[in-house]
Amino acid sequence: MARGFRQKIPQKNTENSGFGNSASGRFINKDGLPNVQRKGVNVFNRLSWYHTMLNLSTFRFLTYLVVAYILINIVFAMIYYLIGVEHLTGIDKSDPLNEFIDVFFFSSQTFTTVGYGRIAPVGFTASLVATFEAFLGLLTFAIATGLFYGRFSRPRAYLKFSDITVIAPFQDTTALMFRLAPYKNNALTDAEVILSTAIEVIEDGVAKNNFYRLDTQLGKINTLALNWTVVHKIDENSPFYGFSEDDFKNINIEIIVHVRAFDEVFSNTVVQRSSYVSREIIYGAKFTKMYYPSKENLTTVLDLDKINEYEKVDLPILVEEQL
């Protein structure tokens, strides 16, 4: 492949990305997390269980809780069973299975501190284990309380990014554009976008990545209530200056997006990242409008389903001429 475009790309990195020049694969995954795998260091030290618990989906989080609850009760049921059911009152001693079922329920009634008392400990050992189990139960729910709160109070931007970025006409040249919109009933202010790009170049036969900061038109916005179309003008200062449609297809490009805003309910800065790679760039297209006045003209309606809608347009011939 004749990479004739390569001399167009400025050789100097203008961005300290934190990724090495020779790192591999996508840098930032679509969900905003860096595409890096860690090894070495004990796995327990390598995982922050709090970060892990907060990143779980709600379904998996609840499933883990239920499974943990059942397992704990099975373990304690076995302990009570080994101690002997004669140290518990009210056990159905008709057969071993019924005995086990009853100690299991006794365990759950202790762990949750419901303690009906129909089954109750009488001997020293069983009472001691029950004493410990009730304590463990309360601590477990203390932790669960913290996790629930941590999960739902975690400040998040709730931004929806367009799946694609377009190269559209802009002023007398072209611009790279994508858009984003808050999709929940949160109120974001003082939003700011930081845009950078990694472009793969071949030097002496070795692929390496150069990083560039991309300028944006209006990189800050007061109130992020409607959609926000982020615009990077492709002029002499852009590393994409002079790129043809083929260049955008053939060169490994990654656009890294970093949005910060202030959420008024969390009273905290929220951050969301995303990235676009070459195959997510549409050359010669512009977004269609995604908001309109309500019927009574009293409010503005933002249609989030239209965030990816665009129409094909011709780009000014300028780009080709300059090559």
Add this chain to the structure above:
Amino acid sequence: MARGFRQKIPQKNTENSGFGNSASGRFINKDGLPNVQRKGVNVFNRLSWYHTMLNLSTFRFLTYLVVAYILINIVFAMIYYLIGVEHLTGIDKSDPLNEFIDVFFFSSQTFTTVGYGRIAPVGFTASLVATFEAFLGLLTFAIATGLFYGRFSRPRAYLKFSDITVIAPFQDTTALMFRLAPYKNNALTDAEVILSTAIEVIEDGVAKNNFYRLDTQLGKINTLALNWTVVHKIDENSPFYGFSEDDFKNINIEIIVHVRAFDEVFSNTVVQRSSYVSREIIYGAKFTKMYYPSKENLTTVLDLDKINEYEKVDLPILVEEQL
């Protein structure tokens, strides 16, 4: 209507508001939230239930909790009833209604983990459901704990804005003024106000909005303990330069206010927004003083009920002359 004033308004936006030029209705509601309606995207994905729960009034929040509690107990009561009351001890079996009432109370005693034990499960299925209900109860109260904490620890500015803004004499010209005061026993420092305006203009028969940043005199304040009168001087740099009383009445104007401060109890930045539209502007008025020394001269008394008090004044003739 002869909108002769239109040429007075600078044509260039000086503010990136985040609202489109053709958005409709008030931009920021009086309570500070943007006047935008979202559609598309599933409604469950569009609502952050945490933001919703935090924005509920205390009365509605508590009502929701009580209703949820009763509904959950009715559901579980039905389950226990279907399983059969013979699997519970101590049920009053005189008639079906009494049976249902007793399983309802059994459910509530399980859900809250009070577990008196007068009614207690004996069979496998009833015990299993009770095991699950007690667990659910604890998780529910874990969530409630988080919500309560989230609600009352949510940093808020507790600022009271004057309902109206006045056009008052200021130095050798006029100024737009409104005032605000902290109305609770919170201590705000490093307060800052950002003021912008949207002015509707008719271009080629189409209404569109221009946005301007408004300069303020003393836009920052160290300690927000008394009231703060925010002053926007109407001079050559103001988009309102040369506006007559009629202009303020007839043109669609919206003043958007954004206040940030640091609260020392929350140790957090708090933000409050509000807005004023044309009908909330009083032309030719000035606010009267709302604080005075205490009797013993030992402290300063801030009378919050006076926040909207003003007196009519004549404005300098200058404004009209310049037209």
Add this chain to the structure above:
Amino acid sequence: MARGFRQKIPQKNTENSGFGNSASGRFINKDGLPNVQRKGVNVFNRLSWYHTMLNLSTFRFLTYLVVAYILINIVFAMIYYLIGVEHLTGIDKSDPLNEFIDVFFFSSQTFTTVGYGRIAPVGFTASLVATFEAFLGLLTFAIATGLFYGRFSRPRAYLKFSDITVIAPFQDTTALMFRLAPYKNNALTDAEVILSTAIEVIEDGVAKNNFYRLDTQLGKINTLALNWTVVHKIDENSPFYGFSEDDFKNINIEIIVHVRAFDEVFSNTVVQRSSYVSREIIYGAKFTKMYYPSKENLTTVLDLDKINEYEKVDLPILVEEQL
């Protein structure tokens, strides 16, 4: 009193304090809260109960909790008593007092969800009230959990200020100095001090306050581990330039101190304020050292009891000469 010094004081405020020129009494109390009283607005709207609860001393907070607990149980005991003790099992019916005592304990066992079951509800009304009381109990403890957490996780600077500020020799002139030190096992970094002053002047027979920002030498510090002596050099730029010992005594001066730092355990900015008035200024004194190496020279010992220790010194004659 011949206030001959007045012409020395620059007439222009250099500081937007947030206090009116005619506010009365001390501006900032020694504990850092502004000396302002609010009236108007309903008292319940004027108090943030969360701010109130967080500012209570530990002793008063716990006392309020215990009193609330007892009152709630008395109220519910009265309700159960009115419903009739025959709707509760296990009541000692020997006399009305014993009955009341037993329903009181039944109430507390329900509210805390301990539910021994020796006393248990049997009728519909009593069961219903108990259902509600257990629910209320859990919500109350949910709120208590939030308050406890809010109280002890509240970021605070834990700074001890010297009770006095001194006018000490500094370089070729004098300086106003006070000091502060962290007195707990917290680690503060990036500390910053902002110093301002209010000086009362008599204009046309009316006392008013002028506000000035005071420059500090080294207004920022990396690690606030030892004591920090804050130094305001009294040179031509200082509003105190040319003040004699009598001036410091006779003029109403208030030095307002605002310290910000980053606490690594709270991972939050913490703020502490204080103020010094005329009678807390010692003219002609310097602080003595309050830290020294440990015996083995391995660490530095900070003696917090010495924070107010100073020795009298002569000030350079320069100050008087310039008058």
Add this chain to the structure above:
Amino acid sequence: MARGFRQKIPQKNTENSGFGNSASGRFINKDGLPNVQRKGVNVFNRLSWYHTMLNLSTFRFLTYLVVAYILINIVFAMIYYLIGVEHLTGIDKSDPLNEFIDVFFFSSQTFTTVGYGRIAPVGFTASLVATFEAFLGLLTFAIATGLFYGRFSRPRAYLKFSDITVIAPFQDTTALMFRLAPYKNNALTDAEVILSTAIEVIEDGVAKNNFYRLDTQLGKINTLALNWTVVHKIDENSPFYGFSEDDFKNINIEIIVHVRAFDEVFSNTVVQRSSYVSREIIYGAKFTKMYYPSKENLTTVLDLDKINEYEKVDLPILVEEQL
């Protein structure tokens, strides 16, 4: 020892460290806490128990909880025992030890609110103590909930620093380098490093410390996903300019590192500090690469066990020549 190097060291501090010139021993411990001991002030006032609880290891924290739980129950058991076991139902009165064991378990069943009811209070005094104990239990678990949440939600950087810092060739001179990497599944952005140094000099026979800010190449980084090698170039602006290998060995040097970053899960700024002293500086060495592409070239693997791996290199002769 001929400290011939001393004249090389710039005499003026360029850094306001917060440590006195005559402070003793290491300034910042390896764990980032300042090496300062406080005395004076009552010990209870000097300790923030919340900071203490958050800094405990998990094992010690849990041990403290269990020990507190056992002690509280022993205290209450003694109280019930003194009141008399006849005020409790269901006590095994075979001998005093069994009585004590049973009141101990009654206490634990009350404190955890499990309340089976097999043992239940009947008299006034015992009931009153139980009422108070259940209340105390709930408050204790409210506090425990807060502590658990405070512990695991505490924003931390989870950075691993190399144990050593190297003096490596860099451009046409040398540089001091160390590296750090996030070792957990947290995502840090906007990382920033602030580097300063304390160099001990002998003036008039007295050892004192001079503090300098050290410039870094690329002191900020966008995404802290891989390792970050922090580089301080040793040129004319560096206080280490002209230092020989012996100088680095013999002079008491401390490099103080302060890293700030934004964690997206905590949505908070996290800070981590560390320090290097003379014996942790390797002269003439460079770090080996610690990340490489995965087999399928789809991601980058960061091997945390290699963080301290370096190889010896010759330094450019330049350094010696300039002496």
